[in-house]
Amino acid sequence: MITRRQFVELGGTLAAVSALACEEAPPQLASLLTPATEPVAPPASDDVDLVSHVVGRLSFGPRPRDHANVRSIDPDTDRAVERYVDAQLAPEAIDDTAVETRLRRYGELEESAGELYEYKEQVLLASLTSAAILRARYSERQLHAVMVDFWTDHFNIDSAKGDCRWLKAADDRDVIRAHALGSFPEMLRASSLSPAMLWYLDGRVNRYGAPGDRPNENYARELLELHTLGVHGGYTQQDVMEMARALSGWTVRSRREVVFGLGKVEFHPEWHDDGEKHILGRVIPAGLGSRDLDAVLDLISLHPSTARHLATKLCRRFIADDPPATAVDRVASTFVSSRGNIAGTLRALFATPEFMRVRRTKLKRPFHFVVSALRATDARTDGGPALHEMLRRMGHAPYQYPTPDGYADDETSWLGTLLWRWNFAAALASNRIAGTHLEPAAVRSTLGGEAGLRAHILARRPTVAEREILAAAPDSLPLLLASPAFQRY
Amino acid sequence: MPSLGFVTGIAPRDRTLVVIFLRGGADGLTLVAPVADDAYHRARPTLRVTEREGLPLDDVFALHPRLAPLVPLWASGELAIVHSVGSEDATRSHFEAQDLMEHAGTAAGGWLGRFLRLRAIGQPGALCAVAFGTELPAALRGAPSATVLRSLSTFSLGDGAHGMLRAIADLYAIEHNAIGESARDTVNALQRLERLANAPRPLAAADYPRDDFGEALRQTAQLVRAGVGLEAATIDLGGWDSHFTQQQLLEPAMDRLARGLAAFHRDLGPDMARTTVVVMTEFGRRVAENSALGTDHGRGSVMFALGGGVRGGRVLGGWPGLGSDALEGPGDLPVRTNYRNVLAPILSTMAEPSVVARAFPGFNLEPAALFG
Numbered sequence A: 001m002i003t004r005r006q007f008v009e010l011g012g013t014l015a016a017v018s019a020l021a022c023e024e025a026p027p028q029l030a031s032l033l034t035p036a037t038e039p040v041a042p043p044a045s046d047d048v049d050l051v052s053h054v055v056g057r058l059s060f061g062p063r064p065r066d067h068a069n070v071r072s073i074d075p076d077t078d079r080a081v082e083r084y085v086d087a088q089l090a091p092e093a094i095d096d097t098a099v100e101t102r103l104r105r106y107g108e109l110e111e112s113a114g115e116l117y118e119y120k121e122q123v124l125l126a127s128l129t130s131a132a133i134l135r136a137r138y139s140e141r142q143l144h145a146v147m148v149d150f151w152t153d154h155f156n157i158d159s160a161k162g163d164c165r166w167l168k169a170a171d172d173r174d175v176i177r178a179h180a181l182g183s184f185p186e187m188l189r190a191s192s193l194s195p196a197m198l199w200y201l202d203g204r205v206n207r208y209g210a211p212g213d214r215p216n217e218n219y220a221r222e223l224l225e226l227h228t229l230g231v232h233g234g235y236t237q238q239d240v241m242e243m244a245r246a247l248s249g250w251t252v253r254s255r256r257e258v259v260f261g262l263g264k265v266e267f268h269p270e271w272h273d274d275g276e277k278h279i280l281g282r283v284i285p286a287g288l289g290s291r292d293l294d295a296v297l298d299l300i301s302l303h304p305s306t307a308r309h310l311a312t313k314l315c316r317r318f319i320a321d322d323p324p325a326t327a328v329d330r331v332a333s334t335f336v337s338s339r340g341n342i343a344g345t346l347r348a349l350f351a352t353p354e355f356m357r358v359r360r361t362k363l364k365r366p367f368h369f370v371v372s373a374l375r376a377t378d379a380r381t382d383g384g385p386a387l388h389e390m391l392r393r394m395g396h397a398p399y400q401y402p403t404p405d406g407y408a409d410d411e412t413s414w415l416g417t418l419l420w421r422w423n424f425a426a427a428l429a430s431n432r433i434a435g436t437h438l439e440p441a442a443v444r445s446t447l448g449g450e451a452g453l454r455a456h457i458l459a460r461r462p463t464v465a466e467r468e469i470l471a472a473a474p475d476s477l478p479l480l481l482a483s484p485a486f487q488r489y
Numbered sequence B: 001m002p003s004l005g006f007v008t009g010i011a012p013r014d015r016t017l018v019v020i021f022l023r024g025g026a027d028g029l030t031l032v033a034p035v036a037d038d039a040y041h042r043a044r045p046t047l048r049v050t051e052r053e054g055l056p057l058d059d060v061f062a063l064h065p066r067l068a069p070l071v072p073l074w075a076s077g078e079l080a081i082v083h084s085v086g087s088e089d090a091t092r093s094h095f096e097a098q099d100l101m102e103h104a105g106t107a108a109g110g111w112l113g114r115f116l117r118l119r120a121i122g123q124p125g126a127l128c129a130v131a132f133g134t135e136l137p138a139a140l141r142g143a144p145s146a147t148v149l150r151s152l153s154t155f156s157l158g159d160g161a162h163g164m165l166r167a168i169a170d171l172y173a174i175e176h177n178a179i180g181e182s183a184r185d186t187v188n189a190l191q192r193l194e195r196l197a198n199a200p201r202p203l204a205a206a207d208y209p210r211d212d213f214g215e216a217l218r219q220t221a222q223l224v225r226a227g228v229g230l231e232a233a234t235i236d237l238g239g240w241d242s243h244f245t246q247q248q249l250l251e252p253a254m255d256r257l258a259r260g261l262a263a264f265h266r267d268l269g270p271d272m273a274r275t276t277v278v279v280m281t282e283f284g285r286r287v288a289e290n291s292a293l294g295t296d297h298g299r300g301s302v303m304f305a306l307g308g309g310v311r312g313g314r315v316l317g318g319w320p321g322l323g324s325d326a327l328e329g330p331g332d333l334p335v336r337t338n339y340r341n342v343l344a345p346i347l348s349t350m351a352e353p354s355v356v357a358r359a360f361p362g363f364n365l366e367p368a369a370l371f372g
Helices: A004-009 A016-021 A027-033 A050-058 A066-071 A077-089 A097-110 A121-138 A142-154 A164-179 A184-192 A195-200 A218-227 A237-247 A289-300 A304-318 A325-337 A342-351 A353-357 A366-376 A385-393 A412-429 A440-446 A450-458 A464-472 A476-482 B038-043 B065-075 B094-103 B111-119 B161-173 B178-198 B203-207 B212-226 B246-274 B340-347 B353-359
Strands: A250-252 A265-267 A277-279 A282-284 B016-022 B079-086 B129-132 B147-149 B232-237 B275-281 B301-306
Touching: A050 A066, A050 A077, A050 A142, A066 A077, A077 A142, A077 A342, A097 A121, A097 A164, A121 A142, A121 A164, A121 A366, A121 A385, A142 A164, A142 A304, A142 A342, A164 A184, A164 A195, A184 A218, A184 A289, A195 A250, A218 A237, A237 A277, A237 A289, A277 A289, A282 A289, A304 A325, A304 A342, A325 A342, A325 A353, A342 A353, A366 A385, A366 A412, A385 A412, A385 B147, A412 A476, A412 B161, A412 B178, A440 A450, A450 A464, A450 A476, A464 A476, A464 B161, A476 B161, B016 B212, B016 B246, B065 B079, B065 B246, B111 B129, B111 B232, B111 B340, B111 B353, B129 B212, B161 B178, B178 B212, B203 B246, B212 B232, B212 B246, B232 B246, B246 B275, B246 B301, B275 B340, B301 B340, B340 B353
Parallel strands: B016 B232, B016 B275, B129 B147, B129 B232
Antiparallel strands: A250 A265, A277 A282, B079 B301, B275 B301
16 A cells, blocks of 8 residues: 555546556556555445445446545545545546547547438447446546436437437537536537437427417427426426527428538527517517527526526435435535536535435436446446346436436336346346456455455445345355345445 | 226226237238228239138128138127228338337337336336337337347346345345335246246147247236236237238238237136237238239238227228229328327226327327227
8 A cells, every 4th residue: 555645746636546446557556556466445334434425426336446445545534535526526637548448449429410420320329328338337537427327317318319319429428428517507508509409309390480480399398397497496388488489490400401511500590589588587688589599598507496406406316316405405505606517516515414424325227236236346348239238128228218307316216127137137247248247256356355345345244134145145246236235325 | 087997897007018010011901801892802903812712800801811810809809900090101111100100209209118107007017018029119118117028038037046036035125115125026026927937838828829929929928927017018020011922921921910819819818808919010001912913012001909808890990992082192091090099099998098198199099999
């Protein structure tokens, strides 16, 4: 082990701690931290400790060395955790070349919206799904990956609808990943002009040509109900209709209409209702044209109802299905005072006593469960079709949720997936998943043996009852992954 | 309005819907031939079903002789047929027509997936929706949980499953909460399936066609009998795109379909009362045969509905005749009944009418009188 001073002298940011511990780290540096051959200490208490709690919530689950690595940041656990959180909130400072290297084969996902049409839709969906799994499994920017998952549901787009088949890849890159820990107002604006979103919620056909034309309200409604104010956020049907008028005229060049400039978003003044609008008690004057968009987004992106809606969802993700009101209040007020700064809002959330106090209140959704099992066992994976199939069985295939509300984030919605989780645990532990491989002996030795493996996967020492059940089994690994404790975070 | 499930005394949650999709555009005029219509015989000099060959259904229609195994189900009043049925999609493209039919409009998700999610009768079990095959059909997209299976044997924990399942049950036994409860349900379902798999097969099941289709039906019956909470199953049967040498293509396909359905009916026995099978296809074929002894893509075809209290022994949908003024576009049987109106009354046995309406957004339902 190195001292903290030595570590600082390495010139690394604290963020680099986890980066160095990753399996692709340059060997000479990694060995200074936790030599690959030297076992690390697993969680040692009977209850889930603070480090396990925080790593469990900010990531897709700890890898064998993560607990020890976070503790090594500072002898004082609170300080170590604080610095781990700080590092995760600044992902750009975390070296992530390892995962970027793995993603290089999915170059098509970096294409412009227009170029995406050159690819087969099935190829794009498979690549997107693989990339999501690989990022969640391998990225050192774990909180960023977790928030990408969060926003993907918040701004849900079913990749099967219309040209979303091609355009979701651009939305994932330019809206979700670009802004996941950035500014909410900027993310909202990017989403409103995302070609995939214009397709998914019919904004592209929201056209006002002649008096009497009725606007298409689909996007306007979901913008208010799901993306910003929330269903009880205090808007009326009249607000929805006025919002739709304000957003009319924005469209995207589609396959059936043009040959050039596919996927290009443009404003058609002749399809825009340029009259005066009344939204949420405010007047948008006539004649603003395309500037109506920013005028209405300004009304809603930092609205108190938006703050409350987002704070509730964030607290549901990070604290409990039924989030405590005091925490929601604090997070909502930080959202407003930080002008929708997502990292700043999360920092406030992670500092609430409610967040610090809770343990294991959340059921992992299937994607989280699958990836956390891969991480817990240091499994190598190509993120390929075998895993896509497993996720589909569990009803959690990425980018395939049909309605705009996104996959649910509560326990009840996912209780029916237990059998497939057990099935996955058994298949993973016995290396029966194509494209994925783990070495149980290596994991055990990293954690100093069987007892270490148990404490690592359960995030605490096993109870007496668990010990007896595990002792009677020929192989504990599938059972540990299938256990109720591992379904939670 | 109470849904039909309550009227017939079978609770909606005990019902299962089995959707068989005939991929490729099945020729309704061969499956259920209007043998009493002279225009039919004139349009199909080579491919027609003659009045002598056909198995008479009513004054107009006769079943193709290869569908003979369906006759007893027709006679017992459990099998209903709807003629001149299809969707509003007039592209005559397999992809477009199947896409529209399965999505049921431009809403996201498939009609069946949406329906299952909307009706939400409680905890979705691991086997609440099963698609036999290698891919999830578009109709099932958006279901709370959907399983693609080639065989029920996939549904196990692999080697040493027995011990593992016991240990898992023990680990969850101390969980006195929703997760523990769900785990106990799951363990029970697995054990029921295991017992069924090991039980001697009923003799009646022996005559399923020996192919993927027969196997899918057999396993569907197994799931229904096991009471594991199967709400819907989908099975594809291909081989209906009969542009040339139609007879050679369709006869074996009809064989499989009819033998499979008859075996399923026999296998399920009394459980057929809570199981409805619906057979559908993306479109029918051109009325006139082509020069390659086949038929090209058309519009209206047929749908079958079997079991679950359907009042059968009837061909619904009427018969417009095949006079040139009755045909559509290049000479196609028009769609007189939208396929949603055939699905809707069946779904209404499983959920409130308002739920059914929401599964088919943007469409004004006029449910066919399948049950009345």
